[in-house]
Amino acid sequence: MVSTPLFVLSALPLRVLPFEEVMGRVSTPKQSRAAALLIAPTMIVLAIVIGYPIVRAIWLSFQADKGLDPTTGVFTDGGFAGLEHYLYWTTQRCMSPSGAVSTCPPGVLATDFWPALRITLFFTVVTVALETFLGMWMATVMNRDFKGRGMLRAAVLIPWAIPTAVTAKLWQFIFADHGIINSLLGTHVHWTTDPWAARIAVIIADVWKTTPFMALLILAGLQMIPKDLYEAARVDGASRWQMFTQITMPLVKPALMVAVLFRTLDALRMYDLPVILISSSSNSPTATISQLVVEDMRQNHFNSASALSTLVFLLIFFVAFVMIRFLGADVSGSGDQRIMKRAQRRAQKQARKQQAQTRPAHAKQRKEATR
Numbered sequence: 001m002v003s004t005p006l007f008v009l010s011a012l013p014l015r016v017l018p019f020e021e022v023m024g025r026v027s028t029p030k031q032s033r034a035a036a037l038l039i040a041p042t043m044i045v046l047a048i049v050i051g052y053p054i055v056r057a058i059w060l061s062f063q064a065d066k067g068l069d070p071t072t073g074v075f076t077d078g079g080f081a082g083l084e085h086y087l088y089w090t091t092q093r094c095m096s097p098s099g100a101v102s103t104c105p106p107g108v109l110a111t112d113f114w115p116a117l118r119i120t121l122f123f124t125v126v127t128v129a130l131e132t133f134l135g136m137w138m139a140t141v142m143n144r145d146f147k148g149r150g151m152l153r154a155a156v157l158i159p160w161a162i163p164t165a166v167t168a169k170l171w172q173f174i175f176a177d178h179g180i181i182n183s184l185l186g187t188h189v190h191w192t193t194d195p196w197a198a199r200i201a202v203i204i205a206d207v208w209k210t211t212p213f214m215a216l217l218i219l220a221g222l223q224m225i226p227k228d229l230y231e232a233a234r235v236d237g238a239s240r241w242q243m244f245t246q247i248t249m250p251l252v253k254p255a256l257m258v259a260v261l262f263r264t265l266d267a268l269r270m271y272d273l274p275v276i277l278i279s280s281s282s283n284s285p286t287a288t289i290s291q292l293v294v295e296d297m298r299q300n301h302f303n304s305a306s307a308l309s310t311l312v313f314l315l316i317f318f319v320a321f322v323m324i325r326f327l328g329a330d331v332s333g334s335g336d337q338r339i340m341k342r343a344q345r346r347a348q349k350q351a352r353k354q355q356a357q358t359r360p361a362h363a364k365q366r367k368e369a370t371r
Helices: 005-011 019-023 029-061 084-090 109-142 149-156 164-174 180-185 195-222 227-235 240-268 272-277 289-298 302-325 336-370
Strands: 093-095 101-103
Touching: 029 302, 084 093, 084 109, 084 302, 109 149, 109 195, 109 240, 109 289, 149 195, 164 180, 164 195, 164 272, 195 240, 195 272, 227 240, 240 302, 289 302
Parallel strands: none
Antiparallel strands: 093 101
């Protein structure tokens, strides 16, 4: 009896034909130019909508904020500031109107940068982990054949479809001092004022809202797995756990990692949920980096806010690069062939191992038969 259902993957046709071989011809330079002309308008729009704001924010981050010149008393535009804004956020380096450099005193917005960064990363790690686990469980349930499956799929998407501001106000009523949670638990927890209780409240509200998004993406990956693999695994005597670990997880990993990537990038820029649910103050226990950006802009420090936005952009870019390059988040779809090849190699290795284990028994049987 085969101990792992990966053996059935060895029978799959894993060779993916090139596009030119499928179409029967190689694209000509004329066709390449036509394709470039077709996608040129889209690339121009993306460059304007996405590229220009990023370049503009980076340029503003190196400019000094507008203010009064301490020597002349005249209102000036500021001019080139170099890395002053980046040092202001990362090292809490403040400059007085006279030009003296010192450490920022308590109450200055820059002193909240590192606590906000820790809170942002904490929210990201905890919420994404919980949403991945719950989303995988929900997707597995919704992928089964049962009566009312369509109604369940539609109902699951309701929390995700509700606007975040409405979600925050809804959970604010639930987590009030005399709200539903305290009434059900029989406690008097101050969910919106106690630091750790407030963080737990934000995590619960965020997981409730965005878990359906994870489940939807994972469900799309589960539906791409051929049902024949599970049928063959049952014939081979594989257990449910073996089918899940050896068939489901390897084949759903591309969709799962893409879902984790999208959700991680979304969590790193969290803003409206903690602001509405808890507080908009920059020194609140749930303050994120995005709150500091908005608060700095409210104080008319647009250039330093641009520097902080650039730091957030670099953080998101670094996380996306690590997940795509090292953790297998394949957003282009080119990694499916590599995954299938690795699965085939594991299946062949397992088959050779099983053959090596059964060969002595077969030899012994043949020897006894010859006697």
